[in-house]
Amino acid sequence: xxxxxxxxxxxxxxxxxxxxxxxxxxxxxxxxxxxxxxxxxxxxxxxxxxxxxxxxxxxxxxxxxxxxxxxxxxxxxxxxxxxxxxxxxxxxxxxxxxxxxxxxxxxxxxxxxxxxxxxxxxxxxxxxxxxxxxxxxxxxxxxxxxxxxxxxxxxxxxxxxxxxxxxxxxxxxxxxxxxxxxxxxxxxxxxxxxxxxxxxxxxxxxxxxxxxxxxxxxxxxxxxxxxxxxxxxxxxxxxxxxxxxxxxxxxxxxxxxxxxxxxxxxxxxxxxxxxxxxxxxxxxxxxxxxxxxxxxxxxxxxxxxxxxxxxxxxxxxxxxxxxxxxxxxxxxxxxx
Amino acid sequence: xxxxxxxxxxxxxxxxxxxxxxxxxxxxxxxxxxxxxxxxxxxxxxxxxxxxxxxxxxxxxxxxxxxxxxxxxxxxxxxxxxxxxxxxxxxxxxxxxxxxxxxxxxxxxxxxxxxxxxxxxxxxxxxxxxxxxxxxxxxxxxxxxxxxxxxxxxxxxxxxxxxxxxxxxxxxxxxxxxxxxxxxxxxxxxxxxxxxxxxxxxxxxxxxxxxxxxxxxxxxxxxxxxxxxxxxxxxxxxxxxxxxxxxxxxxxxxxxxxxxxxxxxxxxxxxxxxxxxxxxxxxxxxxxxxxxxxxxxxxxxxxxxxxxxxxxxxxxxxxxxxxxxxxxxxxxxxxx
Numbered sequence: 106x107x108x109x110x111x112x113x114x115x116x117x118x119x120x121x122x123x124x125x126x127x128x129x130x131x132x133x134x135x136x137x138x139x140x141x142x143x144x145x146x147x148x149x150x151x152x153x154x155x156x157x158x159x160x161x162x163x164x165x166x167x168x169x170x171x172x173x174x175x176x177x178x179x180x181x182x183x184x185x186x187x188x189x190x191x192x193x194x195x196x197x198x199x200x201x202x203x204x205x206x207x208x209x210x211x212x213x214x215x216x217x218x219x220x221x222x223x224x225x226x227x228x229x230x231x232x233x234x235x236x237x238x239x240x241x242x243x244x245x246x247x248x249x250x251x252x253x254x255x256x257x258x259x260x261x262x263x264x265x266x267x268x269x270x271x272x273x274x275x276x277x278x279x280x281x282x283x284x285x286x287x288x289x290x291x292x293x294x295x296x297x298x299x300x301x302x303x304x305x306x307x308x309x310x311x312x313x314x315x316x317x318x319x320x321x322x323x324x325x326x327x328x329x330x331x332x333x334x335x336x337x338x339x340x341x342x343x344x345x346x347x348x349x350x351x352x353x354x355x356x357x358x359x360x361x362x363x364x365x366x367x368x369x370x371x372x373x374x375x376x377x378x379x380x381x382x383x384x385x386x387x388x389x390x391x392x393x394x395x396x397x398x399x400x401x402x403x404x405x406x407x408x409x410x411x412x413x414x415x416x417x418x419x420x421x422x423x424x425x426x427x428x429x430x431x432x433x434x435x436x437x438x439x440x441x
Numbered sequence: 442x443x444x445x446x447x448x449x450x451x452x453x454x455x456x457x458x459x460x461x462x463x464x465x466x467x468x469x470x471x472x473x474x475x476x477x478x479x480x481x482x483x484x485x486x487x488x489x490x491x492x493x494x495x496x497x498x499x500x501x502x503x504x505x506x507x508x509x510x511x512x513x514x515x516x517x518x519x520x521x522x523x524x525x526x527x528x529x530x531x532x533x534x535x536x537x538x539x540x541x542x543x544x545x546x547x548x549x550x551x552x553x554x555x556x557x558x559x560x561x562x563x564x565x566x567x568x569x570x571x572x573x574x575x576x577x578x579x580x581x582x583x584x585x586x587x588x589x590x591x592x593x594x595x596x597x598x599x600x601x602x603x604x605x606x607x608x609x610x611x612x613x614x615x616x617x618x619x620x621x622x623x624x625x626x627x628x629x630x631x632x633x634x635x636x637x638x639x640x641x642x643x644x645x646x647x648x649x650x651x652x653x654x655x656x657x658x659x660x661x662x663x664x665x666x667x668x669x670x671x672x673x674x675x676x677x678x679x680x681x682x683x684x685x686x687x688x689x690x691x692x693x694x695x696x697x698x699x700x701x702x703x704x705x706x707x708x709x710x711x712x713x714x715x716x717x718x719x720x721x722x723x724x725x726x727x728x729x730x731x732x733x734x735x736x737x738x739x740x741x742x743x744x745x746x747x748x749x750x751x752x753x754x755x756x757x758x759x760x761x762x763x764x765x766x767x768x769x770x771x772x773x774x775x776x777x
Binding site for chain 2: 106107108109110111112113114119122123126127130131132133134135136139140141142146148149151153154156158160161162163164165166168197198200201202203204205206207208209210211212214215218219221222225226229230231232233234235236237238239240241243244245246249251253255257439
């Protein structure tokens with residue numbers, strides 16, 4: 106078998122590559138009984154005294170490397186701190202390994218590093234260590250940035266993505282599709298005509314406010330595969346279903362317009378500054394208000410609830426119901 | 442300026458890229474006063490109660506991906522656990538981010554993953570989390586693997602690479618040049634005629650034995666740029682000099698023969714299973730014996746001592762003295 110673009114696109118095809126080849130060949134998958142590779146969560150944990158160290162890693166290959174609303178530098182830092190954040194841990198530090206193509210200009214490189222520095226400052230994390238490699242120009246296009254985030258949570262406060270309970274409310278912290286559709290519009294050459302931008306932003310402030318209130322059972326950031334993938338993963342890992350209401354899901358007008366032009370479902374594309382959380386019903390309104398008080402959470406909505414069904418069902422604006430399937434792969438390649 | 446292969450080759454040119462562009466644009470470089478980006482050590486530390494979390498990251502681009510004695514999978518795990526080890530911390534966990542070229546075969550991919558699994562088992566670390574991306578085949582050759590290692594040390598037991606003291610003895614745990622010369626010989630097509638192999642191996646057992654005895658002031662694994670780079674970095678960071686004796690430095694006969702044919706100095710090429718340590722003189726013999734009792738430390742030697750000079754001086758077998766300079770770059774590209 107040859108590996109295809111879909112194997113890296115965050116959907117079912119990728120899941121099967123991971124289970125078939127990776128999980129079966131790695132014996133040691135966790136430390137001290139923490140969350141490990143087998144859980145396929147957004148990151149891992151190392152329980153340690155009264156605390157848990159939280160780790161998450163991502164290679165960033167986004168194309169183009171500069172796009173409306175951000176660049177590969179900002180995305181690398183933000184994407185990784187967000188993966189630590191949705192585990193319920195405050196991100197503290199980033200390790201940064203870069204592979205640069207021979208002939209890449211130092212001006213573009215510096216622009217990316219500046220952007221990483223700014224993203225670290227905004228997310229209040231330190232870039233503590235790194236590595237730099239160079240590959241021949243016919244062997245690598247531009248740059249690959251692999252970032253690993255480290256955070257610390259008190260024991261018992263780590264939020265897995267497998268702990269939804271029937272009756273939980275589902276909160277979505279803002280509009281969907283912005284990153285994937287902005288990227289695709291820009292690639293297709295009509296990005297300049299709209300003000301459509303990637304939503305790349307750190308999510309910790311929203312999560313911190315929610316955790317202060319309590320009752321947050323499970324979280325995920327809907328990146329590759331969009332909310333269609335995130336909602337299905339949360340539901341299937343927790344062994345529950347969901348009912349979500351289409352008219353509650355915030356989608357920007359420009360995203361709807363561009364999606365239609367591109368023939369892409371905004372529910373299936375990556376977001377880079379949003380969180381989906383399952384929260385106890387009696388805390389839902391209070392958490393929603395807290396999230397709405399933050400910089401990136403103004404458009405947060407309660408979009409549905411957890412059911413004892415086995416599917417994620419979506420009720421359309423017209424009252425019809427359909428199953429919201431997990432996508433086979435993100436319809437926009439090289440999105441992060 | 443355009444980035445060249447030398448910018449990723451571990452020598453002085455790389456150091457200047459890092460200082461000029463990276464250090465000047467990143468504001469937050471450490472957490473809680475731990476070792477951070479500014480120290481340019483093998484990794485970073487996050488002080489945390491009675492402990493320090495140790496983190497190190499590397500992107501692996503070795504070419505070819507399968508070579509005598511190992512492959513990119515084994516090298517990724519081992520190289521990263523070794524960087525954690527030389528900070529004085531037992532490696533516990535690895536985060537693994539892979540970027541694969543479209544069209545790469547799943548058979549080769551599985552071979553690499555198996556090798557990573559075996560390397561984790563040997564080094565007694567768990568592979569706890571990961572990420573998989575795919576790039577178009579004209580944009581990436583084969584595979585890039587970025588691994589981040591996490592270890593934990595008791596506070597005060599982290600070993601920096603800047604703490605040599607005048608009078609310390611320098612221990613080298615085995616023969617030099619094996620990895621770089623094996624790789625280059627294989628690339629040049631005469632690798633099959635010798636049994637020259639990469640030395641890629643985990644170094645923790647040797648370090649653990651040395652730390653149990655105490656008196657280890659500074660350590661470094663001589664990868665890119667070889668011992669010429671490692672000895673100079675240790676000396677210049679500690680503000681000291683060294684006197685090392687050429688006839689004490691173990692170099693395999695095949696490495697000498699191949700080096701001469703290739704016109705490459707074995708002191709300047711990467712090793713992947715060796716440690717250079719500066720230890721208190723009165724503990725040196727005991728530490729040496731302890732290292733020699735381990736699987737990978739049988740050929741360990743005391744190769745010299747720390748002086749109050751400003752250079753690393755090498756005394757040749759014939760009694761002449763010369764300055765051992767830090768190389769501008771590793772003479773063998775894409776070595777790790």
